[in-house]
Amino acid sequence: MNRKELIDALSGKTGSSKADADRNIAALIEIVTSTLKKGDNVALVGFGTFEVRKRAARAGRNPSTGEAIKIKAAKVPAFKAGATLKMAVNGPKK
Numbered sequence: 001m002n003r004k005e006l007i008d009a010l011s012g013k014t015g016s017s018k019a020d021a022d023r024n025i026a027a028l029i030e031i032v033t034s035t036l037k038k039g040d041n042v043a044l045v046g047f048g049t050f051e052v053r054k055r056a057a058r059a060g061r062n063p064s065t066g067e068a069i070k071i072k073a074a075k076v077p078a079f080k081a082g083a084t085l086k087m088a089v090n091g092p093k094k
Helices: 003-014 018-037 083-090
Strands: 042-044 048-055 058-061 068-071 074-081
Touching: 003 018, 018 042, 018 048, 074 083
Parallel strands: none
Antiparallel strands: 042 048, 048 074, 058 068
């Protein structure tokens, strides 16, 4: 599902206009982005948690030349699915 399809689905589910749905999605993305930028998490109970993880510096290889390179440490955004979402995707445990 791409953004346009998400906007269509949200407007259909809520009965709002597509313009309102687009603004709501844009606002959600902006809020999650700014919260992660500050280093905080966004936890949506039953859905999951958006968080920032630290990736350590490491050695790597340039795939075209095979030359060894140093990859800098970085902060990366991550999503950890909640139990309810996992169960919805995988079905109940047997």
